[in-house]
Amino acid sequence: MILEVAILEIKPGLAEEFEAAFKVASTLIASIPGYISHELQRCLETKNRYILLVRWEQLEDHTIGFRQSPNYQEWRSLLHHFYDPFPRVEHYESVLFNP
Template sequence: MILEVAILNIKSGLAADFEAAFNEAQKIISSMNGYVSHQLKKCLEEDDKYILLVTWKTLEAHTEGFRASTEYRDWKKLLHHFYEPFPIVEHYVEVESCNNKA
């Protein structure tokens, strides 16, 4: 599994509009081949800052499958105009995990 991580800085005052657009956009990404799950989290310290976490089966499912798809054009149209600056997207693999609530 691959974790895609993007820190999203939204133009000031557009957070509610971004969240509404993301509600539509998440239907696009969740329908893609190789998609597993996603979470959008809002920063407590900065009103216009979010983190998007998307789990993919493979790196290629995101970089080649989703980004090369016609659906990605719809995703871009819904969301990309909200970002300032444009987010850096990184991919991570699990090294170790612990689910112990000790």
């Protein structure tokens, strides 16, 4: 499993609109082969900051399967105008898991 991590800085005053658009966009990512799950969390200390965690079966499910799909173009049009600056996206693999 691969964990995609993105810290999202949302332009001031647009948090509610972003959350509503994200709910719509969630269906786009969830339909991609290799998608496992995702969660969006709001930061308590920094207003307008969110973290997006997406679990994929393989790295290519995100970097090729999603990013080269028509769904990604729709995702972009729904969400990318909310970001300032544009988020850095990184991918992680598990080294130790202790539930």
